[in-house]
Amino acid sequence: MADVVLKDLEKVFDKNVPAVRNVNLEIKDQEFVVLVGPSGCGKSTTLRMVAGLEEVTSGEIHIDGRLVNDVPPKDRDIAMVFQNYALYPHMTVYENMAFGLKLRKYPKSEIEERVQEAGHILGISHLLSRKPKALSGGERQRVAVGRAIVRKPKVFLFDEPLSNLDAKLRVQMRTEISKLHNKLDATMIYVTHDQVEAMTMGDRIAVMKDGRIQQVADPIHLYENPANRFVAGFIGSPGMNFLEGRIVSDEDTLVFDEGHVRISLPDQMTEAMSPYKDKEVVCGIRPEDIVSINSGKSWENPRDIMARVEVIEPMGSETFLYLTTGTHTFIAKVDAHVEPTLGEEMPLVVNVDKVHFFAKDTEEAII
Numbered sequence: 001m002a003d004v005v006l007k008d009l010e011k012v013f014d015k016n017v018p019a020v021r022n023v024n025l026e027i028k029d030q031e032f033v034v035l036v037g038p039s040g041c042g043k044s045t046t047l048r049m050v051a052g053l054e055e056v057t058s059g060e061i062h063i064d065g066r067l068v069n070d071v072p073p074k075d076r077d078i079a080m081v082f083q084n085y086a087l088y089p090h091m092t093v094y095e096n097m098a099f100g101l102k103l104r105k106y107p108k109s110e111i112e113e114r115v116q117e118a119g120h121i122l123g124i125s126h127l128l129s130r131k132p133k134a135l136s137g138g139e140r141q142r143v144a145v146g147r148a149i150v151r152k153p154k155v156f157l158f159d160e161p162l163s164n165l166d167a168k169l170r171v172q173m174r175t176e177i178s179k180l181h182n183k184l185d186a187t188m189i190y191v192t193h194d195q196v197e198a199m200t201m202g203d204r205i206a207v208m209k210d211g212r213i214q215q216v217a218d219p220i221h222l223y224e225n226p227a228n229r230f231v232a233g234f235i236g237s238p239g240m241n242f243l244e245g246r247i248v249s250d251e252d253t254l255v256f257d258e259g260h261v262r263i264s265l266p267d268q269m270t271e272a273m274s275p276y277k278d279k280e281v282v283c284g285i286r287p288e289d290i291v292s293i294n295s296g297k298s299w300e301n302p303r304d305i306m307a308r309v310e311v312i313e314p315m316g317s318e319t320f321l322y323l324t325t326g327t328h329t330f331i332a333k334v335d336a337h338v339e340p341t342l343g344e345e346m347p348l349v350v351n352v353d354k355v356h357f358f359a360k361d362t363e364e365a366i367i
């Protein structure tokens with residue numbers, strides 16, 4: 001297995017539109033790193049450069065300590081699993097999995113052993129004589145992964161491998177790939193636009209936007225300490241609420257004042273927020289940090305927000321409320337036993353210790 005180091009990596013397809021900009025990332029041996037971001041952010045291009053399928057405009061790629069910029073894909077000791085599986089339709093599952101090894105002139109007995117082992121790991125041993133057209137989407141995906149496993153590569157690269165599967169199968173394959181990572185102790189780089197996949201699978205997640213990495217961190221750190229407004233809004237479902245307002249002082253306390261929303265900041269935020277006194281900031285509140293006073297839980301403040309209930313979405317274990325203050329709409333995740341009525345004016349409190357603030361101009365996190 002191996003580490004992968006990306007240094008100052010750039011890709012420009014078109015002189016005016018760089019696809020990947022100044023990407024620096026160190027993926028440790030046996031680590032599972034997810035590149036996540038919206039469509040067009042450059043994550044596939046980054047992965048394809050690691051695979052050698054796309055030329056590097058500038059910067060360096062090292063795999064297991066070796067500079068591979070000019071090394072052809074077949075000599076990089078990587079295996080890639082694509083979204084569209086890319087199986088050969090005229091070959092059986094066995095032949096599809098054996099194909100790469102045959103090309104590399106592995107002895108027949110070793111090919112047999114590796115294909116059987118991969119079949120066993122992936123639970124597809126009974127499908128080895130079938131052709132791809134006789135397989136379900138999930139089974140095809142397993143074969144595509146099997147074809148990567150038999151190679152025993154130093155690094156596995158996955159490009160949105162689950163996008164073609166239905167929601168239930170996606171969840172199942174997600175856990176299977178995570179288990180596979182544990183079993184093989186392999187270095188894996190996984191590209192997805194789905195933040196839930198990123199959060200549930202990655203040891204670390206690199207969030208990308210406009211060709212740049214915005215933040216690299218483990219899932220919980222990313223969720224609790226987003227570096228900027230983009231990361232804060234991208235990670236988490238339903239997404240973080242953003243309210244624009246002003247920091248004002250009320251006697252000795254700093255207060256975030258949006259007009260309809262007034263949140264007194266706790267003492268531990270005073271130092272970081274003081275430079276923003278009388279300035280506009282963006283306040284970020286996760287839906288689970290807005291609580292109905294009627295729900296039984298309550299914080300010290302009598303209420304931070306008075307908002308009208310516009311939509312109610314019962315999820316069973318919890319309820320999503322779409323609320324409006326008149327100036328802002330936002331989502332709260334409340335206990336299922338809170339039963340508001342549509343149009344009701346609701347008093348809400350905010351778990352103020354969990355509130356985030358972002359500079360309005362740079363959108364960088366202040367706290």
Ligand code: ATP
Pocket residue numbers: 013014018019037038039040041042043044045046193
């Ligand atoms: P998606 O999730 O939609 O696949 P992505 O984050 O993987 O998006 P990339 O496929 O890496 O994004 O594309 C990044 C940018 O580079 C996009 O603006 C895209 O249009 C552009 N791009 C990608 N491949 C090429 C190409 N072969 N020629 C020109 N531009 C390209």
